[in-house]
Amino acid sequence: xxxxxxxxxxxxxxxxxxxxxxxxxxxxxxxxxxxxxxxxxxxxxxxxxxxxxxxxxxxxxxxxxxxxxxxxxxxxxxxxxxxxxxxxxxxxxxxxxxxxxxxxxxxxxxxxxxxxxxxxxxxxxxxxxxxxxxxxxxxxxxxxxxxxxxx
Numbered sequence: 640x641x642x643x644x645x646x647x648x649x650x651x652x653x654x655x656x657x658x659x660x661x662x663x664x665x666x667x668x669x670x671x672x673x674x675x676x677x678x679x680x681x682x683x684x685x686x687x688x689x690x691x692x693x694x695x696x697x698x699x700x701x702x703x704x705x706x707x708x709x710x711x712x713x714x715x716x717x718x719x720x721x722x723x724x725x726x727x728x729x730x731x732x733x734x735x736x737x738x739x740x741x742x743x744x745x746x747x748x749x750x751x752x753x754x755x756x757x758x759x760x761x762x763x764x765x766x767x768x769x770x771x772x773x774x775x776x777x778x779x780x781x782x783x784x785x786x787x788x789x790x
Contacts, residue, residue, distance in 0.1 A: 647678035647753035650765035674750030681754025684711035
């Protein structure tokens with residue numbers, strides 16, 4: 640469990656680094672907390688049937704009769720959506736914080752992957768997302784600096 644939690648924290652930090660570097664409010668610390676929290680809730684969901692049946696040892700029966708513990712993972716998506724909505728600000732000219740909110744949502748997904756033990760997939764997705772954030776920001780800066788690009 641500690642390994643899964645640790646991986647979630649490291650990957651959350653990696654994903655939050657780009658937001659931190661461009662001065663966004665939700666940076667490394669927020670991403671660490673979101674990824675770590677998602678991992679903890681995932682670990683709870685996976686271990687809950689075993690905790691409930693610790694004395695009786697009837698895990699198979701509990702799993703067959705009740706999959707409610709999996710709703711813990713489903714509710715991560717809902718909770719993070721609420722958090723992301725608080726980051727988004729709409730003005731008359733444009734919308735601010737949409738990418739940051741999406742990053743927080745993706746960080747929660749990566750934390751959940753780490754929490755359920757899919758560490759390689761969690762690492763791959765975190766690296767891909769982080770790479771895309773860097774590449775697309777660079778492309779956007781180059782596009783804005785190009786004098787031939789008249790809008």
